[in-house]
Amino acid sequence: MAGDSRPPGMNDVARAAGLSHQTVSRVLNDHPNVRPETRDRVLEAIARLGYRRNSAARALVTRRSGTLGVVTTGSYLFGPSRTLVGIEEAAREAGYFLSVATLRSVDAESMHEVLEHFMDQAVEGVVVIAPHADVVEAVRTFGEGLPVVVVAAIPDPPETVTTVSVDQELGARLVVRHLAGLGHREVVHLAGPADWLDARARVVGWAAESAALGLHVGEPIEGDWTAERGYVVGQDLVRDGVPTAVFAANDQLALGLLRAFHEAGLVVPRDVSVVGFDDVPGASNFIPPLTTVRQGFAYLGARIIATLLASLDGRPADDSTSPPDLVLRSSTARPRG
Known part of the structure; x- marks a missing residue:
């Protein structure tokens, strides 16, 4: 690091500890499937390099980072974009910040990269606004213990995936x-x-x-x-x-x-x-x-955040659907004749 004016990053920690970036991320986010000796190697490298990351440090001490991740497909369409607004409003009311990431493409590799990115940020949980079936499958195969709520109308969701949606x-x-x-x-x-x-x-x-x-x-x-x-x-x-x-x-x-x-x-x-x-x-x-x-996107956003926080607290999650309303105006009438 001599002559290098930049602060040490996670890749520097991984090199110093002789471990992968993903393993360092798991240690910083206190994932359970990390051996004690591996954790000690990472913490020793952190201390030696003087690595600091506020969100991770706070998470290690308090188990809470105060941040939730949201994955979107970058859709400009009304439903997904209004869902994001509803989630942000509900998260802010609950005292949480949002970190938003956009999928480059709808596949398992891109989804895993985004979820790893959120692990690096020590987010407490993730919401996935997932209009596509491939996104749901990508979440199901991640399996890293990070609480995830998927916003999608899935008829028979896998047991490992918590869903919230409008009916x-x-x-x-x-x-x-x-x-x-x-x-x-x-x-x-x-x-x-x-x-x-x-x-x-x-x-x-x-x-x-x-x-x-x-x-x-x-x-x-x-x-x-x-x-x-x-x-x-x-x-x-x-x-x-x-x-x-x-x-x-x-x-x-x-x-x-x-x-x-x-x-x-x-x-x-x-x-x-x-x-x-x-x-x-x-x-x-x-x-x-x-x-x-x-x-009813405001109500949907509130339910999404409530479901995610319930998962974080170990409480049963309400994954029932929200009922929509039919708004009657003048574009419908009895048929002629």
Whole structure:
């Protein structure tokens, strides 16, 4: 270290102790599966180099760093971004800081790198906003004893994964129930991306409730989350025959549908009812104001943090789903005739 003006880092400690970066991280974060002699080697190297890291030092003494990690996919979409805001608000109210990391790609290696990064920071627990199935599998295979809560609509989550989510399937059922109650005999579904867990759950709820109520159940229309895709699908429906009701997997898709129907001279809801999902800001100002499903992200954030803190304290975690609300506006009505 002679002539090197920078403070020693964790890699320096690992070299001095003759151990891996991961092993040093485990010692600093007081993981149980570390042999006493290994811990002593790391602590001796820390003392010899004068290595200091406030969060780790505090964690070694108090077992608490006051920081929680959040993993996101960097999505700009309303659901994931609003979930992050809800988590931050709830964490701050509980006296915790957040450290946020974005996945470069959705795979096990990237997830493990992010979780190791959080271990280096001595975070007490991690929230994973995981819309993709691959993210859940990556969390399941990590196995380092770090408390993790996954925000995802997983139908049968592994026993080792704690999940918190809004009941996406129920939200879709509420939509179908409402439209069937108005007299619609078929609800066409414009789905979200097939690799998104929330989109899958909405498809399941739509199909199951339609079947239970004796409605015709066709194949869902493949979609994404964009208004552009909704617009194209709306044009296709105009050309091929407009159904009496369409349930879009999010409000942006619904917005595209509304434009396509308007350009074709159709009047919503007189000629076709349209329902979205999310209740994005401005949905009440669509033309017409959009009937949609509100997820309640502030409440979801509070439940996520409460579940994570329960895991930290060794208390049973409440991994039940949160019920959504159907917000009725003027984009739905009884079918003509």
